[in-house]
Structure formats: structure tokens, C-alpha cells
Amino acid sequence: MTDLATIEAFLYREASFLDRPDLDSWIELYTDDAYYWIPATEDQVDPINHVSHIYDDRVMMEIRRRNFIHPRAASKDSPTRCSHLIGNIRVIEESTEGTLIIESNQHVVVWYQDEQRLYAFTAQHALSPDNGSFKIKSKRVDLINPEAAQKSLVIYL
Amino acid sequence: MQQIPDRNFDALVTPTKLHRSLYTDPEIFELEMSRIWGQAWIFIGHESQVPKAGDYFTTHINHQIPVVMIRGKDDVVRVLHNRCGHKGAKVVEKRSGNVRGALRCAYHGWSYRFDGSLLKVPNEQGYTDTGFDAADPCYSMQPLAQVASYRGFVFATLSNTIVDLVSWMGGAIACFDNLCDRAPEGEVEVAGGVLRYEHDCNWKFILENLNDTMHPMVVHESLVKAAESYIATLPPEAAEQRREAEIIPPFGASYENFENSGITGFDYGHHYDGGKTSIHADYSVDPDYHAAMVSAYGETRTREIYAFNTHNVLYYPSLTIKCAVQNIRVIRPISVDRFVVESWSFRLKGAPDSMLERTVLYSRLINSAMGMVGPDDLEVYRRAQKGLQSPANEWVEFHRQYGKDQVFADRIEGGGTSDLDMRTQYRAWKGYMEQSQQRGANND
Numbered sequence: 001m002t003d004l005a006t007i008e009a010f011l012y013r014e015a016s017f018l019d020r021p022d023l024d025s026w027i028e029l030y031t032d033d034a035y036y037w038i039p040a041t042e043d044q045v046d047p048i049n050h051v052s053h054i055y056d057d058r059v060m061m062e063i064r065r066r067n068f069i070h071p072r073a074a075s076k077d078s079p080t081r082c083s084h085l086i087g088n089i090r091v092i093e094e095s096t097e098g099t100l101i102i103e104s105n106q107h108v109v110v111w112y113q114d115e116q117r118l119y120a121f122t123a124q125h126a127l128s129p130d131n132g133s134f135k136i137k138s139k140r141v142d143l144i145n146p147e148a149a150q151k152s153l154v155i156y157l
Numbered sequence: 158m159q160q161i162p163d164r165n166f167d168a169l170v171t172p173t174k175l176h177r178s179l180y181t182d183p184e185i186f187e188l189e190m191s192r193i194w195g196q197a198w199i200f201i202g203h204e205s206q207v208p209k210a211g212d213y214f215t216t217h218i219n220h221q222i223p224v225v226m227i228r229g230k231d232d233v234v235r236v237l238h239n240r241c242g243h244k245g246a247k248v249v250e251k252r253s254g255n256v257r258g259a260l261r262c263a264y265h266g267w268s269y270r271f272d273g274s275l276l277k278v279p280n281e282q283g284y285t286d287t288g289f290d291a292a293d294p295c296y297s298m299q300p301l302a303q304v305a306s307y308r309g310f311v312f313a314t315l316s317n318t319i320v321d322l323v324s325w326m327g328g329a330i331a332c333f334d335n336l337c338d339r340a341p342e343g344e345v346e347v348a349g350g351v352l353r354y355e356h357d358c359n360w361k362f363i364l365e366n367l368n369d370t371m372h373p374m375v376v377h378e379s380l381v382k383a384a385e386s387y388i389a390t391l392p393p394e395a396a397e398q399r400r401e402a403e404i405i406p407p408f409g410a411s412y413e414n415f416e417n418s419g420i421t422g423f424d425y426g427h428h429y430d431g432g433k434t435s436i437h438a439d440y441s442v443d444p445d446y447h448a449a450m451v452s453a454y455g456e457t458r459t460r461e462i463y464a465f466n467t468h469n470v471l472y473y474p475s476l477t478i479k480c481a482v483q484n485i486r487v488i489r490p491i492s493v494d495r496f497v498v499e500s501w502s503f504r505l506k507g508a509p510d511s512m513l514e515r516t517v518l519y520s521r522l523i524n525s526a527m528g529m530v531g532p533d534d535l536e537v538y539r540r541a542q543k544g545l546q547s548p549a550n551e552w553v554e555f556h557r558q559y560g561k562d563q564v565f566a567d568r569i570e571g572g573g574t575s576d577l578d579m580r581t582q583y584r585a586w587k588g589y590m591e592q593s594q595q596r597g598a599n600n601d
Contacts, residue, residue: 038527040350049513051350051502051520053527059391059399063384067529070379074540075532113539147252149353149497150526152535 001094007102008089010127010134015084015106021155023065031128031135032058036156038141053143053150068154080155081111086123098129099137108157119157120144164188170587172580173559174552177545179586180359186493193474193589194219197425198305198312198325200476200487202226203501204234205309205346211256211271215239215249218313220490224301225249226311227256229271236304236313237273241265242296260298273298308337309344328568329427332470336480338462341446341453341507345483348504349517353497354526354535360474360488360496361582362538367469367477368430368578370415371557373408376533381409404519407436408530418468418573422562426473426585428578435468437481445509453507471578473585483516486524494542500524555579 017026030036038053047055056064067073085107093101102125110117122142127134141157164185169176178185199218206214206226213227223239225248241248241262248262248269259268259276268276274297278284281291290296301313305322310333312322323330337345356363366372374381384405388396396402418435422428431438442463450459470478478485483503490496502516523530545553558575571577 040352040525044350049349049510049517051352051500051517051525053352053521053525055521059387060401062387063380063401063405064529066383066387067380070383072375072382073379073533074376075536076379077536147351147353149355151355151357152532153527154532 002091002098002100004089004091006133007091007100007127008086011086011089011102011104011123011125014136015086018156019082019084021068021080021082023068023156026156027058027061027065029134029136030058030061031137034058034061034135034137034139036061036139036141038143038146038157040146042142042146044146053146053153054156064156075152075154078113079111082155082157083109092124100127100134101125102127106157110153110155110157112154113152117151121157164590166587166590170583173556173576174554175583177551177553180361180542180545180553181493183493186359186490188590189586190219190221190490192592193586194315194490196314196316196319196589196592197474198303198314198319198322198472199474200472200485201236201304201311201313203309203345203347203503204228204306204311206253207234209255212254213249213256214253215251216487217489218301218315220492222315223247224313225298227260227271231272233272234304234306234311235272236301236311237298238301240298241267242269242275242298243267243278248298269298273300308333309346325425326427326472327423327425328421329423329429329470329472331465332429332467332478332480335462335465335467336478336483336503338454339450339480339483339508340505341449342505343453344506345503346506347501348513349502349520352500352520352525354500354524354531356496356498356535356538358494358496358535358538358542360490362541363486363488363496363498363534364471364474364477364582365579366534366538367471368420368428370418370420370430370573371412372534372537373410373415373436374412376537377408377530380529380533381406385409400515400518401522403440404522405529407439410436412574415573420571420573420575420577422569422571422577422581423567424585426582427471428473428581429467429470430573430578431467432465435466435481437468437479438466440481440515443509443511446505446512449507449509471582473582479519482519483512484520484524498524555583 014029036056037047040051040053044050068076086104088105090103092103104123106121106123108119124140126137128137202214207228210228210230213225215225218224224236225239226236228234239247239249243265246262246264248260261268266279270276275291302315302317304313337343388402418431420430467480475488485501487499500520502520504513522528555576558572562569562571562577
């Protein structure tokens, strides 16, 4: 059994990169075949035939990372800073090879375009062991309000 | 009609300039809601959203008035005011679903048939000899003044006097035909869910942006550069498999490319860019899709259908469609500086799944609030909303290629980088606002 404190420390580390945000360091936490998903509906099972707010594989994550710091990306002129608060961490599944499915509740306050916004969601991470720590194989962000009209968001949650 | 003093619209809209108050004045917004959104045909939904009797979909027809689209037991799709005939409570609260038996108000239990007629009032004897007449239509859930659908797309209007839907669409109707004809079975259906995007600026900015081909290479430069530079580092096989590599780079197409795509305008403010070519024209064609199309239409007709390649089509003021991507965006104003866009995707009946996959991919890349194109567009609208608070210059200009539009009987055509789209929209805007019959293309 993986120690919960190790898992916590890893989730906090990911959050700290997003809080700054430091997408260059953040993206290195992900495997090459990873994907990052924010579904557009409750209990969404299909990211291909149903729209999502975000469904990025590593290639799209790399493009977004480059776009995020591009000097002519007008939507990124506004500072973007976040504060992740993570709780209710639970191990959903642990394989004999040490692959983990972790769920956590996260409240993220985002400062963007002169206002503070609150996002609340269940995060599901699929983690694989990597040199005493983990790499993220996938991250799913289930917002409590995926069907709501969303405002522009230019950072990963 | 709202009791708002009339304005001299000639002083607000000229052939090449608009007064900034069109974007900032709450009174003008209220007038727009009653005179434009209260008269034009407004897109409500698609019949495939309500396939069975009792299936419903709720929305607003302007910034406030709640309506429900519901299929009757007679298979007719109606649009009703979503208001109880008793004390006025909104009857159907959920966004979509199915009603069994009857629509029932949550307040006093008045119930209605799917056609909106009053079915039952609880404890009805209390109304005996009071003058109340349950058969009076004012106690039903009332239908909109006019409702019509074209190839499954349902529109309604609050006006008794606006021309019929087909006349109102004019030549722009060809784009609905093209969207549906792209299905081997000639029909489309809603699929793949909806994205809702809140915009904190005036609703007209997004309409003005649809055929504004002078902005993509500026606003979307960062995305195109980021995508191209990273995709260039991928092995060629990997890059070829990326559909994003077809979708994103055309946003950086040159002025010359966009100029060649042309813009076509119609009466009532409708217009599209493209036709002969567009930024969607070079998408690859799935061989299975092509085979299904040729089998349905034959080679010549199939090529004709592909060849009519538009970019954004506007049915002023509430709907914009992308025929080549099978995607629509529905506009709903909220206030002078706020509106919501809903993006819906369509399945081409008889086409392989890959077509819907591309539609969905397109929508999440381009139309999502967390996408890679929409936030940059919204950012520049927001800046216009803020900048227009300045009295330094009372006007917004749109002179590009003024005087060079080619006027035909039912349409105007011009260069793809012209402001023909603005001229088309604001002729209609002024016509609606003045409540004149002159909403047309050729009424200068």
C-alpha cells in the first residue's frame, strides 16, 4: 500500500506548479501518453463523441503551454494566479504494480481578468510510480457545475 | 412595446460609422430586446432535441422571456410561452426532459396538454359563476406569435407581422441546405452535448466578429505560432495524424486568402463569408464519408455540396452556423454588457462517426470557454467594451471597401476583408429599431 502522505505530497506539488503557474514544470509531471480532461457534463464517459471543456493529450498540452507565454496571446495579458485547496483524498484503486487511481476534492480560487473566481471539483488522478514519486497518466476534473455557462479560463485547474 | 423615448437612429448609425452608445447604453439594449429580438425570427432549437411526444427543451427568446419547445402527441413541435396561465409561474424548469401525461405547474397544480391548452384546474368548482372561462386561451400556455422550422431547425418570433421564415432567411437559406445536404441521408441531428460560454461584453461583438476576417491573423497569431512550432517538432507521420493541424493553422491565413473568400449579405442582416472557399476548405475528406455521399448523391452533386464552402453564416441576430464543421452557436443576450453563447454539434445522418468526432474536437478547441480560440476573441471584445467608455471619439468606424459592394436583386457581394458584414448587420439593426419595413440589403 502506498503511503497516503506520499500521495498527498505529490498532489500538493502538482498544485503548487499550477498555483504560480509554472506550466513548464507542471507538464513534466505527466507521462508522454497522458491526457487532461474537464468534461462538459456530469458522469461523462465519452470525450471523443461528446464535447468537453478541455480534453488535451500531451501534444495539446505542449501547444497550450507555448501559447500561455506567447507575447501576443491577448487573453494571457491578465495575470493568472491560483490557490488550490485539496482535501478528502482517497485511494480508489491500487494495482500490484503500484498504479493508483486517486480522487480528491479541490477548491481552486483563480485570479484572472480583475476578478477572483471559485472552481470546485472532484479530481481523479491516474498515477504510475516513477523513481520514488509518480507520473500522471491522466487527470479528470469533474466540476460541480460542468453545464453552467463558463467564463474564459486560460489555465489548467 | 417598452415605453422608451424614441431616438434618432440616423444619428447613431451611418453607412460607415456607429455611435459607441450602441454597445454601452442600457436603454438602447432594452430597445434592441423589444424591437430586434422581439420582431426577428429567433432560433429556438432543433427538432431532434425533442424526438418523442412530451420531450421538451427550454430556453429564452430574448434576454428574459422563457419559452419551451415541446413535441405534441400529434408529432408537431411547438414553442410555448413557459408561463402558467394562472399566476404566471414558469411551468417547465429543467433545461430538457420528457413530460408524461401533462405539463403541471409546481405552484397550484394547473396542468396543460403538450399543445399548451389548459387540461385541468384543481378544485375547479371555486370558479363557478365567477366569469372565469377555462376555455379562454389566455389561461393556456400560449404559443409564440409564429413558429416555423426549416429542415429541423425551429425558429419562433414574438411578432405577428414579420415575414415568414423562408422569406426572412432569403438567399442565406442555401447554407441550411448545405449543412443538411452534407449528410448522406440529407438530415442532421443534435449530438455530442453543448458548451455554454459567458461573455462579459455587448452581444453584438460576437456577431461582428463572425465575418471579420481582419482579426484572425492578429488575435489568433499566438495560437497558430504555438501550434505550428510544436507540430513541426513532431515526426511527420505523427503530425499528419493530428486533426488539430488542419483546424488551427487556417486561423492564421493571410489577408489575401480571406479577401478571396468574399462576403455575401442579405436582407434582415444575414451574411456569410466564403462560398467558393473558406478556412475550412482544405479539410481532408474521410474516404468512408465520401463513399457514403457519392452513393447518396452521385459524384457531381457531392462535389457541388463540398464546393459550397462557407466559414461563418449569421442568421441575424440569434444564430450562427458552420456548415462545413456541422456546428452552430446560439446567442442569448443578458444585459448591455453580458451574453451567453451555446455551441451545439450535429451528426450528419448516414455519415461515419469520424465526422461527429471532428465536429466535437472543433468545438472544444475553438468554442469552449477553456478552449484556445474563444478566450482570445472574447478578450478583444472585452477591451472594446472597456475602450468605448471613452468619449474621446464617439464613433466606431467600418469603412473597409465602402462603395465597392456589388448589389444584386437579393444579395450584396464584396471582398472577404470588407466591412460588408457590418453594413449588412447595421442596415438591419436600424430597420428593426426604426420599426420600418426597411430591413433589407438595398435600402440605403
